[in-house]
Amino acid sequence: MSYLKETPLDVRTVAHQVVSAEQGGVVTFIGAVRNHHAGREVLRLEYSAYGSMADLEIARILEEAATRWPAKVAAEHRVGTLEIGDVAVIVVAAAAHREAAFDACRFVIEEIKRRVPIWKREHYVDGTAGWVDPTAPAGVSF
């Protein structure tokens, strides 16, 4: 099983992996494709990944969350071409109470952004394209 999906993500499918009768608090983060970035109008995105390492890294992050909070967390990330409004990532954290669910959900999405080898190529309305680069002053590398 891979955490990376080439087909549209479904929040109920992800939630189903962690929600149970003992869990009273369920927090969901959904990351969707935005129509603007760094002052440019975005038309669509292409996500690519180092798939085998991305899967290992997401598994490690979910394990870390499970050791830090009394919560169960599931996550999936899209790869391939996405249009504006498409869902790029889903994280669902379920816990007996809301505090652990919020904290674990926040941790997992932040660590996914920080550690998982996934890249994003933006195609702009003006016909140009660039690689999203959080380390570059403009936020994009060409």
Add this chain to the structure above:
Amino acid sequence: MGSNSGKQEGTGNRMLRIRVLLFARFAELFGETELNVDVGAPATVRTVLDNLRERAGGAQLPPSPMVARNRVQAQLDTALEDGDEVAVLPPLAGG
């Protein structure tokens, strides 16, 4: 191939074949997603990056890119073994 021959003792003669994976913008720089790089032992991640810098497109590699050895994040001085997979990772942009 005698196990105690002089050649085996001097590691400098031994070559390591490293499978280099390139992604996203770095794949565009080199025009490849995968390269075999042969380096003399002992070698580190830095040895492989130096080799890449001498290839077409390599001059644009940043001084210290994020690198993974066999799917685990590595450092410039991480030692390599024959057959290792070294991935050179542009700035991550998932989520």
